[in-house]
Amino acid sequence: MKKVTIKDVAERAGVSTSTVSRVLSPQINNYMRKETREKVLRAIEELDYRPDIRAQSLRGMRTRIIGLVMPDALNPFYQELAYVLEEICYRERYGLLVCSSKNSPTRELTYIDLLERQKVDGIILSTVGLNETKLNSLTKRGIPIVLVDRDVPGADIPVMFTNNYMGGCQATQYLIDLGHKKIACIIGEMNTLSSINRLKGYYDTLQKNGLEIDKKLIKKGKLTFKDGYRLMKELLRKSGDDFTAVFCVNDIVALGAMRAIQEKGKNVPSDYSVIGFDNISLSSISNPPLTTIAQPIKEIAQAAFKTIKRAKRQGSLKKKEHKFWDTKLIVRESCRKIG
Amino acid sequence: MKKVTIKDVAERAGVSTSTVSRVLSPQINNYMRKETREKVLRAIEELDYRPDIRAQSLRGMRTRIIGLVMPDALNPFYQELAYVLEEICYRERYGLLVCSSKNSPTRELTYIDLLERQKVDGIILSTVGLNETKLNSLTKRGIPIVLVDRDVPGADIPVMFTNNYMGGCQATQYLIDLGHKKIACIIGEMNTLSSINRLKGYYDTLQKNGLEIDKKLIKKGKLTFKDGYRLMKELLRKSGDDFTAVFCVNDIVALGAMRAIQEKGKNVPSDYSVIGFDNISLSSISNPPLTTIAQPIKEIAQAAFKTIKRAKRQGSLKKKEHKFWDTKLIVRESCRKIG
DNA sequence: GTGAAAGCGCTAACAC
DNA sequence: GTGTTAGCGCTTTCAC
Numbered sequence A, B: 001m002k003k004v005t006i007k008d009v010a011e012r013a014g015v016s017t018s019t020v021s022r023v024l025s026p027q028i029n030n031y032m033r034k035e036t037r038e039k040v041l042r043a044i045e046e047l048d049y050r051p052d053i054r055a056q057s058l059r060g061m062r063t064r065i066i067g068l069v070m071p072d073a074l075n076p077f078y079q080e081l082a083y084v085l086e087e088i089c090y091r092e093r094y095g096l097l098v099c100s101s102k103n104s105p106t107r108e109l110t111y112i113d114l115l116e117r118q119k120v121d122g123i124i125l126s127t128v129g130l131n132e133t134k135l136n137s138l139t140k141r142g143i144p145i146v147l148v149d150r151d152v153p154g155a156d157i158p159v160m161f162t163n164n165y166m167g168g169c170q171a172t173q174y175l176i177d178l179g180h181k182k183i184a185c186i187i188g189e190m191n192t193l194s195s196i197n198r199l200k201g202y203y204d205t206l207q208k209n210g211l212e213i214d215k216k217l218i219k220k221g222k223l224t225f226k227d228g229y230r231l232m233k234e235l236l237r238k239s240g241d242d243f244t245a246v247f248c249v250n251d252i253v254a255l256g257a258m259r260a261i262q263e264k265g266k267n268v269p270s271d272y273s274v275i276g277f278d279n280i281s282l283s284s285i286s287n288p289p290l291t292t293i294a295q296p297i298k299e300i301a302q303a304a305f306k307t308i309k310r311a312k313r314q315g316s317l318k319k320k321e322h323k324f325w326d327t328k329l330i331v332r333e334s335c336r337k338i339g
Numbered sequence C: 001g002t003g004a005a006a007g008c009g010c011t012a013a014c015a016c
Numbered sequence D: 001g002t003g004t005t006a007g008c009g010c011t012t013t014c015a016c
Helices: A006-013 A017-024 A034-047 A053-058 A076-091 A105-117 A132-140 A164-177 A193-208 A225-239 A251-263 A297-314 B006-013 B017-024 B034-047 B053-058 B076-091 B105-117 B132-140 B164-177 B193-208 B225-239 B251-263 B297-314
Strands: A065-070 A095-100 A122-125 A145-148 A158-162 A183-187 A218-220 A245-248 A273-275 A292-294 A321-325 A328-330 B065-070 B095-100 B122-125 B145-148 B158-162 B183-187 B218-220 B245-248 B273-275 B292-294 B321-325 B328-330
Touching: A006 A017, A006 A034, A017 A034, A053 B053, A065 A076, A065 A105, A076 A095, A076 A251, A076 A297, A076 B095, A076 B105, A095 A105, A095 B076, A105 A122, A105 A132, A105 B076, A122 A297, A132 A145, A145 A297, A158 A164, A158 A297, A164 A183, A164 A193, A164 A245, A164 A273, A164 A292, A164 A328, A183 A193, A183 A225, A183 A251, A218 A225, A225 A245, A225 A251, A245 A251, A251 A273, A297 A321, B006 B017, B006 B034, B017 B034, B065 B076, B065 B105, B076 B095, B076 B251, B076 B297, B095 B105, B105 B122, B105 B132, B122 B297, B132 B145, B145 B297, B158 B164, B158 B297, B164 B183, B164 B193, B164 B245, B164 B273, B164 B292, B164 B328, B183 B193, B183 B225, B183 B251, B218 B225, B225 B245, B225 B251, B245 B251, B251 B273, B297 B321
Parallel strands: A065 A095, A065 A122, A122 A145, A145 A158, A158 A321, A183 A218, A183 A245, A245 A273, B065 B095, B065 B122, B122 B145, B145 B158, B158 B321, B183 B218, B183 B245, B245 B273
Antiparallel strands: A095 B095, A292 A328, B292 B328
16 A cells, blocks of 8 residues: 555664665675665565666666657658667666657757656657757756757757668669669658768769769658659659659658559559658568668667766766668569660 | 755755754644745755655655566557556656566566565566466565556556456457458467457457457467568468458567568458458558557556556555556558448 | 755665 | 665755
């Protein structure tokens, strides 16, 4: 009925609370009689006692909570990030506080405030609206923050992400290697560095291969199924059979594009090759299964978590440090050789 | 650099910490001079002070954290539950600690232990392995627990869920109304009450309409795309055109079934009508868009949250109380009228 | 109206 | 080896 505290355990075992505390953290200063330890252990067992993490953390220890702040919890890419991160946290007995900013800077700030007040051990953030000033002031306040997926140039904070440029190159080069010469591109609205870099990879690879860049084949929109569908329809209407392949900035968009093609009575990959980006789990069960560029989500999550733990241990975060991970081409069935 | 505490604010404002505290909770006992309050407010502002929730909660207040423990974070249904719940929590400035048990009872227990030690204000649980004894002992320890989606018969705990039986009836009746007489069924492995009740709805509705139950048309498997696909293939092979429609226990399974049909060169809905369950977001962008039964996720989430808040306020949970919500038929394009 | 002081559950010097 | 004590940041009697 009543909460059982360290005092109850101490009384029951006939020792002081500090002795109980010592039993609880055996790694440090574990000199004590076997007999005493066993008495305490028995009392803990009998009372089914579990130390209060809040109280522990007040005394300077960690809260064992990590906050994840991401732009969109419905986006499969972030869902997978959350999933992977949760797994990592679980192994180390951390909890993951999941927050979606829904692309709203206000909401993002509110969440970060909440996380700060919860004194989480660290925040893994894919920011939609924070600037360097705010970010720097946050780290000064002692909360380790790690940026993932989206960079904030001026901020003195570690950032880990995918080499999006490389991914853009890989995708484009793959299509070129298959014999495609006219390659369309459906891309996000350019407000994120990821999009910019993926597009840059597309540009550079075309040029490197002596192919012309046709602005009419580049469509911009939101990163949704709907917009992928809509923009592909536009492409099909306007440029007819001017192109034979399309590079989509992410898998969701690619899925929308495939739908548009199929609705037009055309076939993927016979008529048009489609390549995506992210390798979300959906892309393996789409029809046809989507060829795509995989992001190193696990590596990013792992690194972010480690960085936070290290920062917490050392009492401070390393300054700006960029970590890139390579992308990987995942060949499935949405692209074909031509010519 | 240094964390700013209530003491700092008190000093700066030239008042005691209790006065600052009073300013922080204006709802209770707010008798104080305007002047004093403003001094304090100014100091808070200047120092950018945020009270530590851990410390607050240690003094008997809530932690403003809710734990969600679910069987499978990759299942779109639970993803949407988490999403909806997060939104509700956000509005009230709560954090949501997301835990997936991955269908492992051990993992579930570990998480619940963690949540208990974090002294979360409540746990919303879709259990995979907890029995009534454990559950009851947990509530005795003072943590409000609410069961969602899955019931544990003996437990003295509120449980809120979908009227799965009704959903099974609705789906089946809809198909019958469209003229279908031979209706197949792809269902989960029967270890959950949801599956059982949905199947029961299917049975009863067939009977009510004077239709025969054909065991050969009922397939059991896991609740995955893969198994939906596999079982549909079996159905198509074995019973050829013995049936014209199929009721799938959830949308993911239905999507897999549709894929199998399409790969066979058949069409949905011309050759076979398909109906799902859950109304996950994917089902609106599938090809064809899936007709399905919607679960009242928002209502469940809202009710669960409210129940926890009430319990926290009153210091105790109501005993066993079942709350059912109606399902709703969502007509899209995967079913057609025949005969 | 406001301050002093006790105490939430725990850890970590410091005694002995 | 083990107990005593102070204190983490906050709220809440109880004085004044």
